[in-house]
Amino acid sequence: MSPQPIPFGDDGQVATRELVARFALLAPKVKMLETLDRQFGGLSPLPVEDAEDLVAAVISEAGSDEGEAADLVVGVALWAIRHEVGLPPIERVANALAYKSNAAVTASELSAAFGLMQAVIAHVAPKLAADLERSDPERAWRILHLNFAITAIRSENEALMGFAFDALERALPDERAGFYAEAMALALAPGIAPQVREQIERRHLKWTVDR
Secondary structure (H helix, E strand, O other): OOOOOOOOOOHHHHHHHHHHHHHOOOOHHHHHHHHHHHHHOOOOOOOOOOHHHHHHHHHHHHOOOOOHHHHHHHHHHHHHHHOOOOOOOHHHHHHHHHHHHHHOOOHHHHHHHHHHHHHHHHHHHHHHOOOOOOOOOOOHHHHHHHHHHHHHHHHOOHHHHHHHHHHHHHHOHHHHHHHHHHHHHHHOOOOOOHHHHHHHHHHHHHHHHOO
C-alpha cells in the first residue's frame, strides 16, 4: 500500500483548494474563495458582507451551466453552503444540478446528484420555501424539487424516492396530483422497476383517487 499525503487544512479548505486547482483559468475569481478559506477557515460562517456578490461573480465567470462548468457552479454552491452564504444565482445552480443529474448513469452517480440537490434545497429553503412566485413555472424552487424527485426515481432507490416525494409534497402542494399523474404514465412503460412503479402508484392514489 503506497503512502498517502496528509492534506493541510480542514475538509472545506481542501475542497476549495481542489476547486481552484481545477478552475482557476476558467474563473480567476475562484481564487478569492481560497483566500477567504485561509483567513476564516473552510467550514465557518463568513463575517464578510460581499460574500454573496463574490459567489455570483465566480458563477458568472463559469459562463455555462453544462459540461465542466457545471462542476464549477456546483462547487461554488457547496462553498457557499459551507460558509452559510446566500446563493443569489440560484437558477444557475439549479441548471447545473440538472445537468449533473442528467449525466449521471450509475447508482452512485445518481445518489451523489441527489445528495447535492438535497444540500442546496436545504440551504435555500429559508429564502424560497414561501414560494411567492408560484405563477412562474420556471422558478428555481419548483425546478429543484421536480428534478430532486426525478433523480430519486431514476435511482430506483426506495428510500431516496420516499424522501424526495415527501419534500415535493411539502414544497409544491398544488402540483402533487399532476406530478404523480405524469410519473404514473411513465411508470407503466416496460422496463420500469416494480418498486419504482409501486412507490409512484401509492402516491398517485393518495393525491388523486383517494382525495
